[in-house]
Amino acid sequence: MSGSLARIGAMTLRYCYLLRSSWPRLLELIYWPAMQMLVWGFLQLYLSENHSSLAMISETFVGAVLLWDVLFRGQLGFSISFMEEIWSRNIANLMISPLRPVELAASLMLISVVRLLIGMVPVSFFAFALFGFNIYGLGFALIAFFINLVLMAWAIGLAVCGLVLRFGMGAESLAWSLVILLLPLCCVYYPVWILPGWLQTISWSLSPTYVFEGLRAVMIDHVFRVDMMVKAALLNAVYLTLGLSTFVLLLRNARKRGALIAIGE
Amino acid sequence: MQPLTNALSTVQIRSALVPPPASAKQISSQDWPRREPAVTLENVVKDYKTCRALDNISLTIPQGATVGFVGRNGAGKTTTIFTIMGLIAPTSGRVTVFGHDMKREAYSVLHRMNFASPYMNMPARLSVRQNLRIFGQLYGLRDIKKRLAQLAHEFEIGDILDRTLGTLSAGQKTRVSLAKALLNEPDILLLDEPTASLDPDRSAWVHHRLETHRRRLGTTILLTSHNMAEIERLCDLVVVMRYGRIVEQGTVAELRYRYSATSLDDALMRI
Numbered sequence: 001m002s003g004s005l006a007r008i009g010a011m012t013l014r015y016c017y018l019l020r021s022s023w024p025r026l027l028e029l030i031y032w033p034a035m036q037m038l039v040w041g042f043l044q045l046y047l048s049e050n051h052s053s054l055a056m057i058s059e060t061f062v063g064a065v066l067l068w069d070v071l072f073r074g075q076l077g078f079s080i081s082f083m084e085e086i087w088s089r090n091i092a093n094l095m096i097s098p099l100r101p102v103e104l105a106a107s108l109m110l111i112s113v114v115r116l117l118i119g120m121v122p123v124s125f126f127a128f129a130l131f132g133f134n135i136y137g138l139g140f141a142l143i144a145f146f147i148n149l150v151l152m153a154w155a156i157g158l159a160v161c162g163l164v165l166r167f168g169m170g171a172e173s174l175a176w177s178l179v180i181l182l183l184p185l186c187c188v189y190y191p192v193w194i195l196p197g198w199l200q201t202i203s204w205s206l207s208p209t210y211v212f213e214g215l216r217a218v219m220i221d222h223v224f225r226v227d228m229m230v231k232a233a234l235l236n237a238v239y240l241t242l243g244l245s246t247f248v249l250l251l252r253n254a255r256k257r258g259a260l261i262a263i264g265e
Numbered sequence: 266m267q268p269l270t271n272a273l274s275t276v277q278i279r280s281a282l283v284p285p286p287a288s289a290k291q292i293s294s295q296d297w298p299r300r301e302p303a304v305t306l307e308n309v310v311k312d313y314k315t316c317r318a319l320d321n322i323s324l325t326i327p328q329g330a331t332v333g334f335v336g337r338n339g340a341g342k343t344t345t346i347f348t349i350m351g352l353i354a355p356t357s358g359r360v361t362v363f364g365h366d367m368k369r370e371a372y373s374v375l376h377r378m379n380f381a382s383p384y385m386n387m388p389a390r391l392s393v394r395q396n397l398r399i400f401g402q403l404y405g406l407r408d409i410k411k412r413l414a415q416l417a418h419e420f421e422i423g424d425i426l427d428r429t430l431g432t433l434s435a436g437q438k439t440r441v442s443l444a445k446a447l448l449n450e451p452d453i454l455l456l457d458e459p460t461a462s463l464d465p466d467r468s469a470w471v472h473h474r475l476e477t478h479r480r481r482l483g484t485t486i487l488l489t490s491h492n493m494a495e496i497e498r499l500c501d502l503v504v505v506m507r508y509g510r511i512v513e514q515g516t517v518a519e520l521r522y523r524y525s526a527t528s529l530d531d532a533l534m535r536i
Contacts, residue, residue, distance in 0.1 A: 003405050010402030014388070014395075021390045021429075089386040093445075096350045097403045098376040255354040258313065261347060261385075 007099050011107030015081050016114065029119035033069045037123050040065040041131040060219045061189060062133040064212060066124060068188045070116060070149040071208055072179055077115035078108045078157030079175035083164065092260050101251050105244065108161075109154050116150070141218050144229045145211045151236035152207045153179075158243030162250035168263055188212050207235035301363075303328040303453055303485040304349055309358035311344055311509070318344045319355065320509040326502075328452075331479060331486040333500035335493070335533060340506040342489040346455050349487065350380060362453065376404055381446035382457035383439055389431030393422060393441050396430060397448060404449035416444040419474065435462045443471065447478060454478075456488035460495060472498055493530040503529065505536055512536060 019026060040061045047058035082104075085091045094104065127133045135142060156179055163171045185199070186208040192200055203209045210225075210232035217225045254260050304326040311319035319341050326332050334342040347353040349360055351371040360367040362374045387396045394413065401409035417423040420440045425433060430441065439462070446454060459475070460468035472495065479486060490496055496503060497517050505513040505520075513520065513536050517529050526532035 006405065007403050010399045013402070014391070014399045017391050017395045017399075018388065084388070088388040088390075090388050092352055092385050093380075093387060093400075094403075096352055096375065096378070096380050097400065098372060098405065099403050100372060252354070255352065256356075258311075258318075258344070258347070258353045260352055 003098075004100070004103055007103045008106045008110070011094075011099065011104060012110045012114075015084070015107065015111035018081075018084060019115070019118075026118065029073075029115055030122050033066075033073060033119050033123040034126060036065050036069060037062060037127055038130070041127065041133070045131065056220055059133075060216050062127050062131055063135060063138070063215055063219060064188050066120065066127060066135055067145055067149060067211060067215060068183070069120060069123070070146055071153050071182070071186075073119055074112050074116050074150050074153030075156045075160070075179045076175060077112035078154055079160045079164075081108050081111045081115075082157070082161040083172055083175065086164065086169065086263055091263060095255075095260050101248050102244075105154075105158060105247060108157065112153065112157065113150065138215075138218060141214065141224045144224075145215060148207055148211050148229060148232040148236055151233075151240060155236065155239035155243035156182075158240075158247040162243075162247040165247075165254040165259065165263070166250045168259070182206060182208060185209070186212055191216060205235070207232040207239065210235075301328055302326060302361075303330070303363060304487070305359075305361045306345070306349070307359045307361075309345075309348060309355045309360060311341075311348060311353060312356040318509050319348065322358070322509075322511060324504065324511065324514075326485060326487065328485050329479075329483045330502055331488070331500045332502045332504060333496040334487070334489045334504050334506060335491070335496055335529075336506035339508075341509040342506055343457055344509075345506070346380075346457055346487060346489060350378060350455060351375070376449060377452040378455065379404070379446040379449055379451040379453075380455045380457070381439075381442040381459060383435070383442065383459075383461050384457065385442075387430055387442070387445065390429055392427050392429050393433075394426040396441070397426075397445060400445050401448050406449060412448060416447065419447075420444045436464070436467050439463055439467070439471070443474065450482055451484060452482075453485045453487070456486065458490055458492075459488060460490070460492060468492070468495065475499060493528065493533065497529050505533065 044058045044061040048055040085094060124135050127135065138145070160171075160174045160178055163174055185203050186206050187195065187203055188208075192203050192209060192213060195203055210228040214225050214228045214232075217223045217228070254263070302325045304324070306322050306324045309319050309322040310317065322341075322345065334345060336342055344353060348355055349362065349367070351360075351367045354368065362378065365371070365373045367374075387400075391399075397413055397416070398409055401412060406412050413426070417426055420443060422437070422440050422444060425437055425441075430438065433441065439459070443459065446456070454475075456475075460471050463471065475486065476499065478484060486499070488496075488499065501516060503513075503515065503517055503520055504511055513523075515523070520526070520529060520532045520536075524532040524535040526535060
C-alpha cells in the first residue's frame with residue numbers, strides 16, 4: 001500500500017513539476033474561467049438592473065458558471081495531464097515501470113483537483129469582488145456540489161484517456177468536445193423542465209443535472225436538496241465504474257495492438 | 266528453410282552454449298545451464314492486422330547472460346524486447362520473467378526490470394533531477410538522493426542534473442536514459458539500440474559502464490543493435506532474427522565458426 005501511495009505521489013509530483021515549469025500554463029488555468037465568469041457576471045448585472053422579474057433567476061448565473069467550470073476544467077485537468085505523457089512520449093516508460101493503471105488514474109485525479117483549485121479559487125474571489133457573489137456562502141452545499149461534479153469530471157476524463165489510447169492522438173479533441181455535450185443536457189443555466197420530455201429523461205440520467213438543479217434550489221428556494229445529491233452520488237458511482245473500466249480495457253487493448261510505443265508519433 | 270527455422274527457434278539458448286570469448290567471461294558460461302532462467306518465451310506469436318511480427322519464438326535466457334538480438338529492420342528484435350517487458354501483449358504463447366507470467370503477474374517483476382532506448386523519451390520540460398527523482402520513486406527507491414548522487418558520478422551527469430531534458434545533446438540524453446534504466450539496479454536490463462546516435466568514443470564509454478554494471482550485479486542484459494562490434498564486445502549470446510523468427514543463435518565464436526566468418530558482421534551476411 002505504501003508503495004502504491006509513493007507511486008501515486010511520484011506521478012502527482014511529476015504533474016506539479018510540469019505546471020511549475022510554465023507560467024503561461026499556470027496563468028491559463030485562471031484566464032479562461034475568469035473570462036467566462038466576467039461574461040456571465042455582466043449579463044447577470046444587466047438582467048437584474050433592467051428586468052427585475054428576471055433578477056432572481058439571473059442571480060444563479062455566476063454560481064452556475066463557476067460550478068460548470070468545476071466540471072469542465074476538472075475533466076480537462078485530468079485528460080490534459082494524461083495527454084502530456086503521450087505528447088512527451090513517456091507513456092511507454094510509465095507502462096514498463098511498476099506504476100499500475102489505477103495508480104496512474106489516482107494521480108490524474110489528484111492533479112485535476114490541484115489544477116482546479118489553482119484556477120477556481122482566485123476566480124471565486126473575483127466573482128465576489130466584482131459581482132458580490134460569494135460562492136462560499138453556499139456552505140455545505142458547495143462541498144456536495146463540488147464533490148459530485150469532480151467525480152463526474154474524473155469519469156469523463158477516464159473515458160477520454162481510454163479513447164485516446166484506442167484511437168490515438170486523432171481523438172485528443174475529445175478532451176474538449178465530449179464534456180461540452182453535457183452543457184445543454186445538464187441544464188447549467190436553465191431548469192430541466194424547459195427541455196422536451198425525451199431530453200428530460202436523458203438529462204436526469206446525468207449526475208451534473210442534479211447539481212445544477214440543486215444550485216437553483218439553494219439560491220432561489222433556499223432549500224438544500226439532499227435527495228438530489230444522493231442521486232448524483234449514485235449516478236457518479238456508476239459513471240466512475242464505467243470510466244475506469246473503459247480506461248483499463250482500452251489500455252489492455254493498446255498493449256495488444258502495440259499502440260503504447262507508437263502513440264505519440 | 267521452414268523446418269530448419271522452426272527447429273532452431275525452439276532450441277533453448279542455454280543448450281547451445283560453448284565457453285564465451287575472453288571478453289565476456291565475467292560470469293562463467295559453465296554455470297548457465299544450472300542457473301534459473303531469467304526470461305522464458307514459449308511459442309510466442311505476435312500478429313498485427315497486416316503482418317506477423319513474431320512467429321513462434323521460443324527462447325530461454327539464463328540469469329546473468331548478456332544477449333544480443335540482431336537482424337534487419339522489422340526482423341522482430343524490438344518487438345521481442347517489448348513483449349518481454351509486457352508493453353506488447355503476445356497474440357499467443359507465454360512470456361515469463363523469473364517464473365512470473367507477464368500476462369498475469371507483471372507487477373511482481375516490473376520493479377526488477379528496466380529499459381533504455383534513444384527512441385523513447387522522458388518529459389523534456391522537466392529537469393534531469395526531476396525526471397530521475399520521479400522514476401526513482403516509481404521504482405520504490407528508499408534513498409533517492411543518494412542513488413542520484415551515485416548515478417550522477419557514474420554517468421557524469423552531475424553538471425546537467427538541473428538542466429531540462431529538452432536542452433540536452435543526444436549523447437547527454439543517452440547517458441540520462443541509461444542512468445534512469447539503472448536507477449533501481451535492475452536484475453534484467455533491456456536496451457534498444459543503446460548507442461545509436463553516439464560517437465565511437467561515447468559508445469565505448471557506454472559499453473564500459475554496462476560491463477561494469479553487469480560485473481558488479483550479475484544483471485541479465487538483453488539488447489538490440491545494428492552495431493556488430495557492440496554485440497561482439499558485450500554479448501555472451503547472439504540471437505539472429507528474420508521476419509519475426511529466430512534463424513540462428515549461439516555465442517559470437519560459434520556463429521563465426523559455423524559460417525567460417527572473420528567477424529560477426531561477416532557471419533550475419535552469410536546466414
